[in-house]
Amino acid sequence: MVKELNYTTITHVMESWESMKRTKNYETVAGSKLFRRLFDKCPQSKTLFGFPIDIDVDSPELLNSKRFLAHAVYLLEMIDTALNMLGPDIELLTDIMTELGKKHVSYGVKPDMFPIMGDALIYMLRDVLGDEFTDATEEAWKETYGALSADMIRSMVSK
Template identity: 50%
Template sequence: MVADMSYSTVSNVIDTWEEIRRTENYEEVVGTALFLKFFNLEPEAKIIFGFKDNNDLEDLAKSRRFIKHAKYFIQMIDKALGMLGPDIELLTEILLELGQKHVSYGVRPEYFPSMGRALIHAIQSILDESRFTPDVKDSWVEVYGALSYDMIRAQKL
């Protein structure tokens, strides 16, 4: 699935990601926005990440463990995006392994669409409105869909 993406789709994502990376503390900023949105969409998923279901999101966002995980997740996104061109086969293998690991964490396939919506929300919150065009949004949706497809597929193996 990852290998089927067009050059313009990948280019849109890489270009906007480079803009995002210029944001001060981008890993924390994007990761925090992403996980706050994700936990808003899937409150019960907080338990998978080691947080209590009744944790207030604002308090949660201040915890070192939350920030550490948010930053780590964005670092993984960064690495995956860096592999979209030349290392596509290796990326697919890594995603399959990662998908299998996530089964043991209790991550359910139905969480992936919510994580995608949270990622789009986080990106949109950073990029200027004129830069986050419908075409750019569609590119991000396609890339996230392809990346998550391999992880979901691995969960079913």
């Protein structure tokens, strides 16, 4: 559960996220790296975002698509919102993740897509942050993403 995250974990995640936000055009840069990796590892997820399943992940059509970037930015903004709520608003955040999980069922998202999204997130962070992305930071992200997605998945399977 999100509630179980400790102070050190949250600090690592917050600091690395702030560092990433100092990257020029971070939302577009990070968002396209994240989704390119997700679509590469989980082709069926392309259809959930309105792309044909056989579209090449490197095709200009996909990488220059406004829809692709809009979704990428959207998801990153959500993670940003979630991180800002990790402190005092943790109870509310858990409720929001539960509701969000139920909505994801209607989008056609399957529980087994969550770890693939998590791997894509780590891949993107390592790529953008380079040496700043230490083992401790990686662990903290895995724990945080794991906790957020666990709340969502729990509500998806108990529907």
